[in-house]
Structures are given as structure tokens and as C-alpha cells.
Amino acid sequence: MNIRWIGNIRNIKTGGRPCSRWHIAFNGSECGNPARIDASIYSSLEGLDIHRPSILEGICYGLSTGIVNVQLYVGDCRNPAYRHGDSYTSWESVSRMIIEEIPLA
Numbered sequence: 001m002n003i004r005w006i007g008n009i010r011n012i013k014t015g016g017r018p019c020s021r022w023h024i025a026f027n028g029s030e031c032g033n034p035a036r037i038d039a040s041i042y043s044s045l046e047g048l049d050i051h052r053p054s055i056l057e058g059i060c061y062g063l064s065t066g067i068v069n070v071q072l073y074v075g076d077c078r079n080p081a082y083r084h085g086d087s088y089t090s091w092e093s094v095s096r097m098i099i100e101e102i103p104l105a
Contacts, residue, residue, distance in 0.1 A: 001026070002059050002102055003037060005072055007095030008051040011085040013043035018085025019077035024056055027069050031060035040077045043085050051091055059102065070099055 011020040023038035037058035
């Protein structure tokens, strides 16, 4: 499956070492074949409020047949030294998710 999410994201530093991570999951699990589909933002300047246009895109193989639920999540970065920041997804804009089945060769 080929997946593309388009929208804006932001993470504001409100103290500490904030980092937020956006990722796409299939039936509640991240892709492992060939890799995760994710993006992270670390904010180093206090109160900097920039909403960045962003694209998360990737391919995931080996999904089960039938209905597949595709979800966009935001949460903590993978490194536990960084805590979750004040995150927004698609503030004052339209988001799009494009999903394409890829036939097996």
C-alpha cells in the first residue's frame, strides 16, 4: 500500500526538550516492511509557533487482505529523553490522505 498524508504540523516548546512525532499506522500497528512512515519535530526556541506544511509518505508491504484501517497519530518522539511538546495537526487548513493499493508483481 502506498500512503501519503498532506497537511500542516507544529510543535511548540513549553519547557524541557519537546519533540513530537507523527506516524501512520495500519490496523493500529506501524509498518515494518520496509520501514515506519513517520516524521518528528524538535522545538528548541520557546514559544515559536510555526505551522509547517508537511507530507508523510511511504509504502507498506505485507498487510492483511480485506479492510485495512489507516490512522494518523501524533505522540512522543521515539527517544525517551525528549518529551511530548504542544502539537497541532492541520490547524486552519485542509488535510488529505491518499491511499493506493499496489499490486504484487
